[in-house]
Amino acid sequence: MRPPEKGLAQSTINNRTQVVKRVLSLSYREWDWIDLPLDGKLRKPSPKNERHVYLTEMELAELLEAVPERYRIERKVILLAMLTGMRRGKLMALESGNVYNGRIVLRPNQTKSGKPRVIPLTEEALPLVEALPFDTTGDRVRGAFEKAREKIGRPDIRFHDLRHCYASLLASKGEALTSIRDLLGHSSLTVTSRYAHADPARWESVVAKLPRISNQSATTH
Numbered sequence: 001m002r003p004p005e006k007g008l009a010q011s012t013i014n015n016r017t018q019v020v021k022r023v024l025s026l027s028y029r030e031w032d033w034i035d036l037p038l039d040g041k042l043r044k045p046s047p048k049n050e051r052h053v054y055l056t057e058m059e060l061a062e063l064l065e066a067v068p069e070r071y072r073i074e075r076k077v078i079l080l081a082m083l084t085g086m087r088r089g090k091l092m093a094l095e096s097g098n099v100y101n102g103r104i105v106l107r108p109n110q111t112k113s114g115k116p117r118v119i120p121l122t123e124e125a126l127p128l129v130e131a132l133p134f135d136t137t138g139d140r141v142r143g144a145f146e147k148a149r150e151k152i153g154r155p156d157i158r159f160h161d162l163r164h165c166y167a168s169l170l171a172s173k174g175e176a177l178t179s180i181r182d183l184l185g186h187s188s189l190t191v192t193s194r195y196a197h198a199d200p201a202r203w204e205s206v207v208a209k210l211p212r213i214s215n216q217s218a219t220t221h
Contacts, residue, residue: 053161054168063157066148073136074144076128081159083125085166085184088138088159096132104129106185117185167192 027033055063060082067075077091084091084104098104104119111117121129142159149157163184170180181192 053157053164055157055161055165057169059152059154060162060165062152063148063154066151067144068147071140071144071147073134074141077134077136077141078145078148078159078162080125080128081162082166083122083128084119085163086119087163088141092134092136092138092141094129094132094134099129099132102126111185113185113187115185119183 024034064075064079064082067078077088080086080091081088086104090106090110093110094104098106098110099121102121104121106117106119108114108116145159149155167180167184170183171177177189177192181189184192186192
């Protein structure tokens with residue numbers, strides 16, 4: 001009996017969709033194979049199994065505290081991920097030359113977009129980048145993270161979720177999505193909005209800004 005086939009990863013679906021769009025574009029604009037531009041009709045499908053894992057400030061602190069003592073350097077990497085929203089691979093590739101005037105500055109060849117990216121560092125984050133590159137490996141960082149999540153009973157958490165938490169916490173503090181987009185290095189707000197979910201606790205303060213409508217007629221007479 002054949003095992004059930006797993007669905008394609010969302011990134012694979014997006015990449016294949018982009019290839020088809022490119023072929024359709026060339027078919028109309030370059031090769032004259034079709035009479036209408038059809039590439040705009042094809043859109044990337046929205047992921048149906050999109051993960052939404054966000055930890056509170058207290059939960060992040062508990063996760064960090066759960067990192068075993070022998071993983072001191074790896075603990076710094078995990079904390080820096082929480083404070084910058086950077087991917088593990090980017091953190092492991094950091095060099096002393098990437099830190100300038102209290103900021104992490106990624107060069108064009110270090111970003112997915114090919115554009116420079118600047119990430120401000122908090123007072124808590126500054127000591128973490130005093131000795132770069134980190135004297136550890138990605139496997140050790142993964143191992144430290146997995147042991148910490150097991151200790152707090154959250155095997156569902158992934159290292160990449162720390163990036164989501166970074167965006168979510170900024171959004172909960174009232175930061176604009178445009179600012180979060182730039183800090184994360186996203187190409188569009190559509191991508192950012194998946195990570196920075198709305199915080200229901202802020203809705204009351206938002207709607208409180210609405211004017212009183214029922215009294216308007218009384219004040220104008």
